[in-house]
Amino acid sequence: MHPALLKLIRLQLKGWLRRQFTGGSVRRIIFSVLSIVLLAAWLAGTLIGASARPPRGADAIMATLPFYLTLLGLLPILLGNDDRAIAFSPAEIGFLFPGPFGRRELVLFKMLKMAAGSLAGAVFFSIMLHRYAGGFAYCVAGSALALIFINFSTTVVALIRDMIEERAYALARKLGTLLLVVAVVAVVWLVRQSDKPTTQQMRDLADSTPVRIALAPARVFAHVFAAGTPGEFAGWVAACLAMIAGALLLVLTLDKGYMEAALAASQRRQTRITRMVRGVGTAADKPVRSMQLRGLGVLGPAQAIVRRHLITALRGSRAWMLAVVFALGYGYLISRIMGDKPDSPVLAGMMPALVILLMMLPQTLRFDFRNDLDHLEYLKALPLRARTVALAEIAVPTVILSLLGWAIAGGVAAFVGLPPSILLMVAMAVPPLAVWMIGLENFVFLMVPTRQFAHGQAGMVFGGRRMLLMLARLGLIVVGGGPVGAVSLGVWSATHSMPATYLAGWAALSLIAAAIVLAVAWAYARFDVSTDMPV
Amino acid sequence: MRAPLCRDFLVILMGIREWDMLLPSRGGRRRGGGSGVFRLLILEDFTKSYKGTVAVQSLSCSVNAGDVLALVGPNGAGKTTTMRCIAGIIPPTAGRITVAGFDVQRQPVEAKSRLAYVPDDPKLFDALTVDEHLEFAASAYRVKDWRPKAESLLARFELAEHRRKPAIELSRGMRQKAAICCAYLHEPSLVMLDEPLTGLDPRGIRTIKDTIAEQARAGAAVIISSHLLQLVEDLCTRLLILHRGRCLFFGDLAEARQQFVGGAASDASLEEVFFRATESEAVAQDGPGAGGGTA
Numbered sequence: 001m002h003p004a005l006l007k008l009i010r011l012q013l014k015g016w017l018r019r020q021f022t023g024g025s026v027r028r029i030i031f032s033v034l035s036i037v038l039l040a041a042w043l044a045g046t047l048i049g050a051s052a053r054p055p056r057g058a059d060a061i062m063a064t065l066p067f068y069l070t071l072l073g074l075l076p077i078l079l080g081n082d083d084r085a086i087a088f089s090p091a092e093i094g095f096l097f098p099g100p101f102g103r104r105e106l107v108l109f110k111m112l113k114m115a116a117g118s119l120a121g122a123v124f125f126s127i128m129l130h131r132y133a134g135g136f137a138y139c140v141a142g143s144a145l146a147l148i149f150i151n152f153s154t155t156v157v158a159l160i161r162d163m164i165e166e167r168a169y170a171l172a173r174k175l176g177t178l179l180l181v182v183a184v185v186a187v188v189w190l191v192r193q194s195d196k197p198t199t200q201q202m203r204d205l206a207d208s209t210p211v212r213i214a215l216a217p218a219r220v221f222a223h224v225f226a227a228g229t230p231g232e233f234a235g236w237v238a239a240c241l242a243m244i245a246g247a248l249l250l251v252l253t254l255d256k257g258y259m260e261a262a263l264a265a266s267q268r269r270q271t272r273i274t275r276m277v278r279g280v281g282t283a284a285d286k287p288v289r290s291m292q293l294r295g296l297g298v299l300g301p302a303q304a305i306v307r308r309h310l311i312t313a314l315r316g317s318r319a320w321m322l323a324v325v326f327a328l329g330y331g332y333l334i335s336r337i338m339g340d341k342p343d344s345p346v347l348a349g350m351m352p353a354l355v356i357l358l359m360m361l362p363q364t365l366r367f368d369f370r371n372d373l374d375h376l377e378y379l380k381a382l383p384l385r386a387r388t389v390a391l392a393e394i395a396v397p398t399v400i401l402s403l404l405g406w407a408i409a410g411g412v413a414a415f416v417g418l419p420p421s422i423l424l425m426v427a428m429a430v431p432p433l434a435v436w437m438i439g440l441e442n443f444v445f446l447m448v449p450t451r452q453f454a455h456g457q458a459g460m461v462f463g464g465r466r467m468l469l470m471l472a473r474l475g476l477i478v479v480g481g482g483p484v485g486a487v488s489l490g491v492w493s494a495t496h497s498m499p500a501t502y503l504a505g506w507a508a509l510s511l512i513a514a515a516i517v518l519a520v521a522w523a524y525a526r527f528d529v530s531t532d533m534p535v
Numbered sequence: 536m537r538a539p540l541c542r543d544f545l546v547i548l549m550g551i552r553e554w555d556m557l558l559p560s561r562g563g564r565r566r567g568g569g570s571g572v573f574r575l576l577i578l579e580d581f582t583k584s585y586k587g588t589v590a591v592q593s594l595s596c597s598v599n600a601g602d603v604l605a606l607v608g609p610n611g612a613g614k615t616t617t618m619r620c621i622a623g624i625i626p627p628t629a630g631r632i633t634v635a636g637f638d639v640q641r642q643p644v645e646a647k648s649r650l651a652y653v654p655d656d657p658k659l660f661d662a663l664t665v666d667e668h669l670e671f672a673a674s675a676y677r678v679k680d681w682r683p684k685a686e687s688l689l690a691r692f693e694l695a696e697h698r699r700k701p702a703i704e705l706s707r708g709m710r711q712k713a714a715i716c717c718a719y720l721h722e723p724s725l726v727m728l729d730e731p732l733t734g735l736d737p738r739g740i741r742t743i744k745d746t747i748a749e750q751a752r753a754g755a756a757v758i759i760s761s762h763l764l765q766l767v768e769d770l771c772t773r774l775l776i777l778h779r780g781r782c783l784f785f786g787d788l789a790e791a792r793q794q795f796v797g798g799a800a801s802d803a804s805l806e807e808v809f810f811r812a813t814e815s816e817a818v819a820q821d822g823p824g825a826g827g828g829t830a
Binding site: 002003004007008011012014015016018019089090091093094095097098099100101102103 | 622623624643644645647648650651652654657658659660661662663664667670671672674675676701702714717
């Protein structure tokens with residue numbers, strides 16, 4: 001490989017490390033340090049927790065791991081987007097494509113970077129999964145080799161896709177997905193039919209000839225995890241390396257003409273990343289139809305902001321609706337599990353709904369300031385008061401969250417059988433709760449503005465920062481919930497009346513919601529686009 | 536055709552692959568050029584299609600050492616596609632592209648070693664500083680003793696004080712200048728700049744214009760694609776007008792004035808020539824002399 005490409009990898013690593021700790025404001029550096037400390041503490045906790053439990057035996061590992069590895073390898077091929085070919089970044093296209101590098105040198109460069117990324121990912125995986133291996137080193141090696149092979153195989157498939165007709169590939173992918181779904185359903189059905197323990201059934205299934213053939217590549221990698229002796233480990237590592245070399249050879253053989261496809265794929269990918277960095281999401285990168293939204297005129301001068309967010313929400317509805325469906329499915333599952341306990345049907349229904357409403361959906365419904373980071377300068381120039389802008393900004397996600405909250409409450413009532421009075425109380429509580437949650441998200445965002453998605457630059461800090469902000473949000477929820485609880489408790493102590501207690505709590509909640517709107521308006525007014533804008 | 540034929544002859548007889556070794560300069564560039572006989576870029580019947588859409592159709596032209604070619608045309612005319620194909624970023628659908636005597640498709644590394652391409656809104660590596668970009672460029676093009684040259688470029692483009700800033704912290708204009716510094720570092724024979732003047736301050740525009748003229752005087756061929764016609768008018772020695780992928784005109788500005796404005800208005804601006812050429816749909820669609828792009 002051209003020495004300049006190796007130098008580029010070295011310079012990029014150096015630049016990445018430099019970005020973790022230098023540059024930017026003091027606040028950024030403090031955040032970075034705190035984030036890394038938090039992340040390190042979490043990883044250490046996970047490592048200690050996993051070490052405390054007994055390791056799995058080789059048989060148990062070989063019975064289950066090949067399934068997971070095969071699934072891990074198939075998912076990106078079957079469900080991944082169309083841009084998984086050798087995707088170059090715009091800078092790589094700008095500097096490397098017209099540069100004096102051979103086609104294969106560039107492919108090797110990307111494969112090397114991919115392998116380095118897999119190695120980093122493997123260390124992360126191993127911290128959590130090392131109980132499922134003969135030793136920590138075995139786990140790191142097995143994870144790294146498996147990830148490298150999966151990535152290379154995905155690239156091979158992407159290159160083959162570039163060679164065959166698009167329609168034929170789409171058909172093959174659909175058939176493959178269908179086969180996988182049928183196989184999973186069949187396995188689940190067979191498992192449910194049998195009385196044997198699940199591990200034993202998995203072992204029996206793994207021993208059947210068709211499954212052995214399908215899982216053969218994954219079994220080689222699983223052997224690295226399950227190796228009992230260094231000699232055995234070295235042998236299986238050599239086998240894995242041979243498979244990786246084969247995949248790499250295939251990539252190099254099939255690479256002819258990849259540059260144009262890579263250019264198109266990279267442009268699409270970059271567009272999507274840009275949208276994600278701006279917080280818009282990935283849904284609307286296809287042609288859209290115009291929307292006529294009537295009746296928003298009553299909102300006066302704020303209608304333009306509301307209209308814009310509403311259109312974005314409706315156009316990207318597929319993405320957040322999927323998140324909602326997932327959340328509902330999860331909530332239903334939890335309510336079924338908790339519903340098995342005879343005395344807690346209400347709690348069983350309420351808790352998951354509350355968790356979804358409080359923690360998950362507000363993160364998904366970003367049709368507010370979080371989506372407007374790059375438009376804040378424009379918003380500031382509008383002849384609108386800060387309070388009007390704040391209300392208009394949080395209106396759309398609040399309404400959507402309220403509607404979803406009511407739907408969840410209705411669903412829970414249907415499944416678990418909530419009394420009408422409880423249902424009414426929940427329905428009344430949903431709107432102020434929604435204002436509070438969305439307002440809180442926006443307040444934290446405006447006080448500590450961050451991009452919704454980190455692209456390459458500060459991945460480690462970004463992960464820790466998200467955790468830190470999550471903790472801050474939880475803290476603010478507790479701070480806000482305190483007065484509501486105190487008021488309710490006071491009224492209950494004085495009256496012992498449930499309606500009075502509820503109404504007092506509801507009033508306190510509404511006041512908190514109003515206060516958070518004012519807090520958002522204040523945070524927006526103090527936001528200085530010249531200094532507070534994150535990179 | 537003299538130079539390529541001569542090169543092929545030498546290659547066959549003597550096994551000499553490095554045609555530029557015979558030229559009296561380093562970096563494959565013929566200094567003091569402008570004689571008009573050494574063609575650094577040759578496009579022969581170049582065509583590029585995307586899934587049935589013809590982006591550029593049967594374009595044939597050549598650019599000599601010392602020439603500054605203004606590549607102009609409305610949005611979607613095929614300017615960037617042409618530049619990308621010349622730079623070897625995307626392959627042509629048909630035809631042949633030769634840079635400094637090397638076929639871009641058959642000898643891409645040799646051809647690319649002799650060219651530099653700066654796209655519009657150049658993207659740099661976010662985490663790398665300006666200095667590190669130059670270090671990488673020097674390594675990529677195997678430029679020895681690159682530091683003094685880099686220092687000079689940084690000073691010229693007023694980047695010296697920003698040299699240790701990561702690219703992500705640079706403004707668009709600074710990124711543009713940094714990319715041009717990287718492009719000039721290896722003294723390319725063919726320089727292609729896509730919209731190089733957009734987003735720059737007046738001093739930056741002046742500097743880039745000066746350096747383009749210097750590159751040409753030093754024997755490089757320069758291609759500039761720009762919509763700022765007034766700004767490139769005094770720079771260009773040749774003009775290529777593209778419209779909907781077809782070549783409307785290739786030649787000297789004086790010839791363009793003659794063809795599109797008429798002899799009476801010999802002082803017509805490039806802008807006037809451009810409007811006359813592109814507004815004439817009939818010429819673009821049907822004119823056998825204009826279409827096809829053979830020059």
